[in-house]
Amino acid sequence: MYTCAHCTVRACRDGQLDQLPQNCPMRLHPEILDTPLPEYALPENHEFYVACSEIEAEGYGQWPRIREIVELCHTMGYRKLGLAFCSGLQAEARIAADIFRKNGLEVISVMCKVGHTAKSDVGIQKQVRGPGVRETMCNPILQAKLLNEAHTDLNVAFGLCVGHDSLFYRYSDALVTTLVAKDRALAHNPIGALHCAGGYMKPRLFPYAEEST
Numbered sequence: 281m282y283t284c285a286h287c288t289v290r291a292c293r294d295g296q297l298d299q300l301p302q303n304c305p306m307r308l309h310p311e312i313l314d315t316p317l318p319e320y321a322l323p324e325n326h327e328f329y330v331a332c333s334e335i336e337a338e339g340y341g342q343w344p345r346i347r348e349i350v351e352l353c354h355t356m357g358y359r360k361l362g363l364a365f366c367s368g369l370q371a372e373a374r375i376a377a378d379i380f381r382k383n384g385l386e387v388i389s390v391m392c393k394v395g396h397t398a399k400s401d402v403g404i405q406k407q408v409r410g411p412g413v414r415e416t417m418c419n420p421i422l423q424a425k426l427l428n429e430a431h432t433d434l435n436v437a438f439g440l441c442v443g444h445d446s447l448f449y450r451y452s453d454a455l456v457t458t459l460v461a462k463d464r465a466l467a468h469n470p471i472g473a474l475h476c477a478g479g480y481m482k483p484r485l486f487p488y489a490e491e492s493t
């Protein structure tokens with residue numbers, strides 16, 4: 281199957297199309313070469329895709345991600361922004377909401393603990409504070425449903441847990457972009473683990489290495 285992550289040719293980017301690796305998706309599916317998928321022409325995708333791609337070029341290397349979101353909203357004419365955030369990052373979410381608001385956007389923000397439902401009520405047994413302590417579950421499906429009810433134009437995932445973000449994406453009616461990827465061990469900078477994968481992080485990264493080799 282495909283192994284682009286280990287490709288050294290990178291012909292899709294640099295154009296050496298006579299050197300495609302044997303398992304290159306473009307070799308196995310020559311019909312995709314130099315041909316945009318029809319989905320990019322769909323009304324729900326075309327303007328959005330062109331807009332975010334041009335924002336990439338316009339602010340390349342200069343605009344932080346939050347600025348790019350602001351620019352995307354203005355380019356698309358979006359006015360109502362959903363902010364689904366983690367309770368552990370409320371202070372940062374408030375700063376983000378203020379930045380969005382000062383840039384003319386209406387922000388509907390919903391914290392992950394909305395609903396005040398106990399983890400035990402959905403069958404969660406392992407808890408942060410141990411068994412027998414009431415902990416409130418994260419509620420990404422409800423976050424999505426509340427933002428759907430508000431008819432947001434675009435939703436921002438802000439520090440949602442791994443997998444909770446997946447459910448939020450699944451249940452959100454509006455398209456979702458991620459502003460913050462949660463990583464409690466690395467100040468929400470998950471790529472740090474990869475930068476240090478051969479060194480300081482190595483002892484923490486391979487819990488199943490023996491099983492897979």
Ligand code: SF4
Nearest residue numbers: 284287290291292304
């Ligand atoms: S698409 Fe082909 S050329 Fe591009 S990275 Fe993947 S294997 Fe390499």
